[in-house]
Amino acid sequence: MSSKMLFYVLKRVLLALLTIWIVITVTFFVMHAVPGGPFVGEKAISKEAQAALEAKYGLDKPLMTQYVTYLRDIVTRFDFGPSLKQRGRQVVAIIADGMKTSARLGVIAALIATVTGIVLGAVAAIRRNTVLDKVIMVITTAFVSMPSFIMGTLLLIIFSVHLGLLPANGAAQGGLILPVITLSLYPMSYITRLTRSSMLDVLGQDYIRTARAKGVSRAKIIFGHAMKNSLIPVITYVGPMLAYIVTGSMVVEQIFAVPGIGRQFISSIINRDYTMIMGTTIILASLIVIMNLVSDILYKIVDPRIEFE
């Protein structure tokens, strides 16, 4: 790694930390500004009990003190505190539980989406304007425009209720198959279209024509020259996509009752579970920031012409 690149990476890491700090700060104060609280329920508890709970969790202290304590605990001990609603459980443990499932779901879906997307895109480009190309384009257009809650519900009704082939519940054996499919269809279609157009672009370049004129085999042109260069836009997409898939599968998790992090995120906000809101936000923000960073670095590796500023 060149020193220039090292410097760039260092700079980006610092920027990432700054971003996360801003996210923490904004979320912390906005969250406390929203009406309601973790101990507000349909049936009210006594003022004394409320005060005892607030004291227990440090919510009786001035907001600024709470903020400083919170940051200190994260930085020095990686301690995200206890959940205020799921009493007796630590935020880190809850998030780890949810992440296990979400990450598994997300990584498999991302892998499927990337591999199938690139293959289909390349095939469509090479067989441009044939029936195969048109079929691939029509299908991917459909998948890109269909929101995941419709796709998920459709798959659920067909494969689970009517055919009874696959479970409707993410916790059951084989329960992740339908969610993985639902989650991968959109990015797969997007990558297909991305690969196709970028491949077409590359195939029209002078150096490809030169290679062809020199009699290089078709396979070598495609895999040796065209493929690598046509993947640059795909790589920029894959990084953030992974982050969004891992973190943003809330709808799919809901439809298939998958015990992932997305559902935790939503319920923590509804419950005003302050520590859980902070924990999930920080983890999700970090993931997105890291994935963006990784994809930028990959970008450079694939295309050495790109200069880091």
Added chain:
Amino acid sequence: MKKFAALLLAVVMTLSCAVAASAEDAKTSMNVCIASEPDTLDPALNSAVDGATMIAHLFTGLSTWAQDENGALEIIPACATELPAAVINEDGTATYTYTLVDGLKWSDGQDLTAKDFEYAWKRASSTELGADYGYMFEVVKGYPDELAVEATDDKTLVVTLNNDVSYWNELLAFPSFLPVREDVVANEAWATDPATYVSNGAYSMTKWEHNSVITLTKNDNYFLADTIKMDEINFYLSDDENNMLANYQNGDWVMIDSVPNAEIDALKAQYPDEFVVGSQMGTYYVSWNVNANILPEGCELTGEEAEKAEEEIRFAIGLLFDRNYIVTEIGKAGQQPASSFVALGMTDADGKTQFYENAGPSDEYAGYWNVSEDAYEANWESAIETLKKYYTFDEATGMFTNFPTIEYLYNTNDGHKLIGEYLQSVVSGVGITMNLVNQEWNTFLNTRKNGDYTVARNGWLADYNDPISFLDMWVSASGNNDSQFGKGEHADLKMFNMDLTPYGVDVKVENGTWAETYDAAITAVKTCGDKDARYAMMHAAEDLLMSTGAITPLYYYTDIYMVKSNVKGFFANPLGYKYFMYCTVE
């Protein structure tokens, strides 16, 4: 070849033995889904019905809910040998002495003693724990932090109440009153992990995959283990009604506790034997903020006079709503149109008649107005006549022209929205503009509690079969007093009457404040040892409450769920807890 044949024979024989053995050992098991991940399964901290259902399988108290041979529900002794009557002390307090049955054990094999009950009760009621249901111990002397409960030896528990209450035996079955062991709960995370979860009931927790499934397995240390039919229950954790239904329809789950609202009609038709409308002690109502002004601009009434007028107006508007339409066209789940705040299912002093049937001014109908379809037109007309006294009515259009614009607040939910839209359409029919405002749940609760609203959607589910659980929430200091009775300006109004002298209580107030009348009546109810007088006073309290017009009941809740027709022995109690331990799947 011969050798091979012999070997094959041996293998087949072993295998068939194994198969036969496993068939004999076959455990009965069922998959159900009642809700998503419970916030807690600590009996003292739980405040949710789904949590209570699981806890009812994991723990057993001094008493428990059961079904008699005719299918009727009853409270029977469980950990206690019997449920004796109280001994009334000279100061009017009531002392109960319980003897524990022999051989009580925790799921880890340790002996359970009366000390465990004493510890559990003191913990559950303490201010320090801050449990949502700590107030259930309010009837016990010394609440909250000096609870008069004592284990006089390992088998005897003595508890003293401020006065005898008729629903005490039922409370003993309530989650807050279940025993926990001090060394177990010392670990704050005890109730989140099967490894540290020690219970004393029909089941022990053997698996908890968070947000996914909780598995309960029959507890061999349970003293009534012989009576438990189902060996294993898997509580799947989901709150997505469409997903629940999909799992029910494909046969994976045999019981689901809610269904998508939009599917109710179709499911009733498709599964007539499996779609159940159970009873539930609760009321869906509209609450008015008594401190919000709804008089026309330029109205000269002030103070008590203004409030008197507003009481009439609110009551009249309540009469405009067709509750039969709401339950048949919107609710669709067998709800009953309401004409009182204390819900259907609450019994009166005799333990048989419905409390609401004896409520209200008339012998001709139950409650505070005639809720039958035939009476709707008359209700409407009387309402319009009342409103005409305070607002300008345009005879040509049939509209009031100077009713101030009001806002109806509800929490974001399709069902609540539909009801809001219906109410809006009704009042707009007489010229009243009512805008709908929805808020997210937690914000909504906050707004409503703080009284930052004029009219709001509301609902209340009782925790035990006694009307006081509906009535004590309206005392001035109550945290559930969303209508703001006796708060703010309303606290100073001297306009309420309460006469409790016929019931032997020295309260006779004319033109008193809310605190002097309503609060006093509730205090009298809570300290009254005479059953008939107590119920009569509760009727008097509800009369005063309903006369304010600030509570507009719409319907009594029902509990809808689906259970496969091959599941036998299942029952639910009026609090909505489901019981699977006596189930068999045919």
